[in-house]
Amino acid sequence: MVIAVNNLVKIYGNLMVLDHLNLEVQEGELFGILGPSGSGKTTAVQCMLSLLQYEKGSVRIFDTNMLVSTADIKRNIGVVFQEPAVFNELTVYDNIFYFCSLYEQDKDEVERLVQDAIRDTGLMDYCNFYPGKLGEGLLSRLNVACGIVHKPKLVIFDDPLGNVEVQSRNRIYETIKKLNAEGTTILYTSNCVEEVESLCSRIGLFDKGRMLAVGTKDELKTMISIGEKITVQIDVLEKEIIKKIEEKSNVCMVSYENGVLTVKSKRGKSNLLPLLDFLSKSNIPFGEVASEKPTLKDVFSEITGKELRNVR
Numbered sequence: 263m264v265i266a267v268n269n270l271v272k273i274y275g276n277l278m279v280l281d282h283l284n285l286e287v288q289e290g291e292l293f294g295i296l297g298p299s300g301s302g303k304t305t306a307v308q309c310m311l312s313l314l315q316y317e318k319g320s321v322r323i324f325d326t327n328m329l330v331s332t333a334d335i336k337r338n339i340g341v342v343f344q345e346p347a348v349f350n351e352l353t354v355y356d357n358i359f360y361f362c363s364l365y366e367q368d369k370d371e372v373e374r375l376v377q378d379a380i381r382d383t384g385l386m387d388y389c390n391f392y393p394g395k396l397g398e399g400l401l402s403r404l405n406v407a408c409g410i411v412h413k414p415k416l417v418i419f420d421d422p423l424g425n426v427e428v429q430s431r432n433r434i435y436e437t438i439k440k441l442n443a444e445g446t447t448i449l450y451t452s453n454c455v456e457e458v459e460s461l462c463s464r465i466g467l468f469d470k471g472r473m474l475a476v477g478t479k480d481e482l483k484t485m486i487s488i489g490e491k492i493t494v495q496i497d498v499l500e501k502e503i504i505k506k507i508e509e510k511s512n513v514c515m516v517s518y519e520n521g522v523l524t525v526k527s528k529r530g531k532s533n534l535l536p537l538l539d540f541l542s543k544s545n546i547p548f549g550e551v552a553s554e555k556p557t558l559k560d561v562f563s564e565i566t567g568k569e570l571r572n573v574r
């Protein structure tokens with residue numbers, strides 16, 4: 263176990279931000295914490311790293327109690343927050359060099375690690391730039407490079423991307439996947455479903471400071487009742503027909519808005535062919551048809567009743 267969080271409680275005034283949080287991340291995992299804005303993700307990360315004090319509970323990282331004074335395991339942890347933590351008076355190269363030298367004394371080794379980080383984050387053409395001259399995407403890449411340059415065994419990314427443009431976003435995803443493939447354990451927090459779904463091997467659905475469900479994306483999708491979502495374009499649909507569709511076995515939700523019929527059905531046999539057959543027999547002309555499996559967004563909203571942000 264690389265991270266073991268046990269019954270963590272953090273209170274601000276009357277607000278219990280972390281409500282007996284439990285979390286286990288195993289060696290080699292790319293574990294995602296998916297939760298809406300304000301659910302307590304950053305607070306959880308800061309408590310885990312002993313950057314914040316908490317009321318109750320314990321945090322063990324690499325089998326050691328994580329305390330403010332626990333300096334020796336910090337060498338093995340890299341942290342990337344969304345807000346870039348770099349020096350504006352140092353160039354891109356010097357920033358990465360500085361952060362690496364905090365952990366590594368051997369100059370040649372530092373040089374080698376810095377070159378690796380520059381290559382992995384695609385900053386080769388920007389080594390002599392100052393952070394103030396970089397756009398948001400490149401600044402984010404520099405922030406990542408500074409957090410991972412010393413090749414820690416665990417990297418924690420706390421919603422690192424904000425509104426970063428696609429090219430830098432994809433570059434950072436590639437960097438994270440490569441780190442993980444090389445054996446680095448990763449904890450990644452986000453409120454973006456697509457991001458967590460495509461990156462993470464195991465995901466914890468998180469709200470109000472609690473872990474609601476944990477599993478692979480496929481495991482999480484089997485936890486809800488919806489098995490299939492069908493959408494059909496129909497210009498005009500009478501209420502009577504909608505009622506008949508609602509009455510069909512296996513159907514759990516029907517809506518008709520802006521010329522689109524949506525039918526959600528329970529797991530089991532697909533409803534697609536019977537539905538199209540029913541529409542044809544009822545002489546209802548229809549256009550484009552789509553059938554999709556539930557997404558993590560559906561899982562989250564069924565468990566919490568809340569919507570999560572989708573693709574950025």
Ligand SMILES: Nc1ncnc2c1ncn2[C@@H]1O[C@H](COP(=O)(O)OP(=O)(O)OP(=O)(O)O)[C@@H](O)[C@H]1O
Pocket residue numbers: 274279297298299300301302303304305306421453
């Ligand atoms: N220093 C503080 N004092 C009081 N309340 C705080 C403090 N820091 C955070 N909070 C509150 O704790 C809750 C959780 O905040 P936190 O930043 O951990 O959430 P988050 O999930 O990381 O959100 P986001 O994705 O927007 O960063 C919020 O309601 C926030 O207002």
